[in-house]
Amino acid sequence: xxxxxxxxxxxxxxxxxxxxxxxxxxxxxxxxxxxxxxxxxxxxxxxxxxxxxxxxxxxxxxxxxxxxxxxxxxxxxxxxxxxxxxxxxxxxxxxxxxxxxxxxxxxxxxxxxxxxxxxxxxxxxxxxxxxxxxxxxxxxxxxxxxxxxxxxxxxxxxxxxxxxxxxxxxxxxxxxxxxxxxxxxxxxxxxxxxxxxxxxxxxxxxxxxxxxxxxxxxxxxxxxxxxxxxxxxxxxxxxxxxxxxxxxxxxxxxxxxxxxxxxxxxxxxxxxxxxxxxxxxxxxxxxxxxxxxxxxxxxxxxxxxxxxxxxxxxxxxxxxxxxxxxxxxxxxxxxxxxxxxxxxxxxxxxxxxxxxxxxxxxxxxxxxxxxxxxxxxxxxxxxxxxxxxxxxxxxxxxxxxxxxxxxxxxxxxxxxxxxxxxxxxxxxxxxxxxxxxxxxxxxxxxxxxxxxxxxxxxxxxxxxxxxxxxxxxxxxxxx
Numbered sequence: 001x002x003x004x005x006x007x008x009x010x011x012x013x014x015x016x017x018x019x020x021x022x023x024x025x026x027x028x029x030x031x032x033x034x035x036x037x038x039x040x041x042x043x044x045x046x047x048x049x050x051x052x053x054x055x056x057x058x059x060x061x062x063x064x065x066x067x068x069x070x071x072x073x074x075x076x077x078x079x080x081x082x083x084x085x086x087x088x089x090x091x092x093x094x095x096x097x098x099x100x101x102x103x104x105x106x107x108x109x110x111x112x113x114x115x116x117x118x119x120x121x122x123x124x125x126x127x128x129x130x131x132x133x134x135x136x137x138x139x140x141x142x143x144x145x146x147x148x149x150x151x152x153x154x155x156x157x158x159x160x161x162x163x164x165x166x167x168x169x170x171x172x173x174x175x176x177x178x179x180x181x182x183x184x185x186x187x188x189x190x191x192x193x194x195x196x197x198x199x200x201x202x203x204x205x206x207x208x209x210x211x212x213x214x215x216x217x218x219x220x221x222x223x224x225x226x227x228x229x230x231x232x233x234x235x236x237x238x239x240x241x242x243x244x245x246x247x248x249x250x251x252x253x254x255x256x257x258x259x260x261x262x263x264x265x266x267x268x269x270x271x272x273x274x275x276x277x278x279x280x281x282x283x284x285x286x287x288x289x290x291x292x293x294x295x296x297x298x299x300x301x302x303x304x305x306x307x308x309x310x311x312x313x314x315x316x317x318x319x320x321x322x323x324x325x326x327x328x329x330x331x332x333x334x335x336x337x338x339x340x341x342x343x344x345x346x347x348x349x350x351x352x353x354x355x356x357x358x359x360x361x362x363x364x365x366x367x368x369x370x371x372x373x374x375x376x377x378x379x380x381x382x383x384x385x386x387x388x389x390x391x392x393x394x395x396x397x398x399x400x401x402x403x404x405x406x407x408x409x410x411x412x413x414x415x416x417x418x419x420x421x422x423x424x425x426x427x428x429x430x431x432x433x434x435x436x437x438x439x440x441x442x443x444x445x446x447x448x449x450x451x452x453x454x455x456x457x458x459x460x461x462x463x464x465x466x467x468x469x470x471x472x473x474x475x476x477x478x479x
Contacts, residue, residue: 028209029209030265031118032211032265032267033084033213033214034248034268035270037130037272039242039271040274040285041274041298042286043219043275046061046306049242052234052243054246055246056247057269061306062316063308063310064307065354066306066317067321069322070302070324072270073088073089073347075273078098078132078154079096080325081215082094082133083324083326084114084325085133086107086112089370090370091370092462094463095372098132098133105468106134106466107134107144107466111144114145114211114328114329117329117332117340119145120339121336121338123210123336124210125145125211126146126149126212127148127149128150128212130156134467135173137178139467140153140175142178146213150174150197161187164404187217190218190224195251199251202259202261206260206261221402223237223240225240225244229243238281238284265309266335267307269305273303274293274302275292276294278393280394282402289424290425294391295371295392313357321362322362325348326348327348329341330348331348344464345462366440368447373453374389375444375456376389383436383440384416385441388413391409392407393407393410416440
């Protein structure tokens with residue numbers, strides 16, 4: 001055996017003897033974000049669900065970290081997604097109103113998305129599922145940094161499937177890349193087709209770092225599952241739908257194992273906003289939290305979140321640090337070797353130290369709850385202040401069969417809650433803590449000057465524009 005061959009043999013033996021989790025740390029991780037729609041804080045087993053089980057999602061928590069104070073930046077579908085993609089509060093990147101079936105708005109092409117940032121770092125990028133950042137060509141994912149796209153451009157209820165007014169919506173397009181490949185697709189196959197597409201992405205991209213953004217349309221109403229998944233839970237159709245999402249997550253995890261990339265893949269599961277309570281048994285559960293989707297109470301914006309990354313995240317962690325989807329941009333930049341945008345303001349923070357168990361404290365001094373352009377609440381530590389506003393709620397007569405109750409709009413006055421002692425926001429303690437109120441008002445003045453507050457008629461100095469499609473583009477819809 002010559003000297004060179006012996007040297008190569010020894011090197012190969014050394015490399016193969018190093019544990020996979022150590023080798024994994026030498027290369028950027030794959031990143032998989034599983035994003036549900038209208039799933040409530042109480043809709044995972046590890047967050048208290050009792051009428052159905054989510055063993056695969058619970059296992060992600062067991063193998064990594066469960067965040068109990070995890071927030072999206074809006075209580076509605078489109079602005080929540082804008083925040084995830086840009087690392088900014090929605091008000092900073094154009095506010096709400098993006099992405100409905102009849103809207104002429106979209107995420108501005110000049111915004112830098114997670115996909116664009118990660119592509120610069122050498123990643124392949126894919127989105128499967130619901131986009132909801134504008135439906136015309138200039139706003140679709142392929143123009144926002146994604147190498148591939150398969151899914152719906154907005155919520156599937158903006159279609160023939162709407163519970164009460166289907167006639168007000170155009171045909172529902174299923175898109176691959178930039179092309180409509182079907183109209184009014186079979187919605188009972190949506191989750192399973194998304195999963196199949198995501199598994200293809202993993203197989204095709206496994207040899208390079210990749211970012212997979214898998215956005216389920218479910219359990220947003222109307223609810224659909226294949227016949228083989230019906231009747232499997234005590235929670236009826238809603239439970240069956242969440243069960244299928246859990247099965248999908250299990251398939252994704254198994255595929256990572258089968259393709260030998262499990263150790264060095266960060267997997268995140270969360271949802272875009274809280275449950276649509278007005279749909280009763282077809283809506284989810286906020287668990288111990290107050291209210292749901294469309295409100296700035298905890299039930300609207302505080303979401304279940306679990307993450308695993310065997311190479312870096314210690315098992316079995318539970319964190320109550322205030323973090324959220326706005327933190328994905330700086331965190332993904334840190335772990336990928338990429339560069340978060342430096343030519344514009346970001347609101348997110350790098351939470352890598354929290355993931356690794358090296359830190360326990362939130363990097364956010366304050367978190368802001370906007371409803372459209374209105375600043376309605378602020379959290380700092382355990383304290384949450386609500387400024388006077390009205391909010392949507394149901395009338396308490398829970399329906400069945402996916403038909404919503406009428407909204408009512410009660411008011412809440414200036415209120416202070418200690419979320420550590422009162423997670424349900426039931427007891428206003430504002431008269432007992434004037435110093436806390438004063439400090440939170442200071443935060444309010446700062447953010448209002450920065451990005452605005454319609455309640456106080458403040459426009460803000462650092463807002464960026466929403467994307468607006470041309471009249472010609474709007475009129476030549478074509479499907």
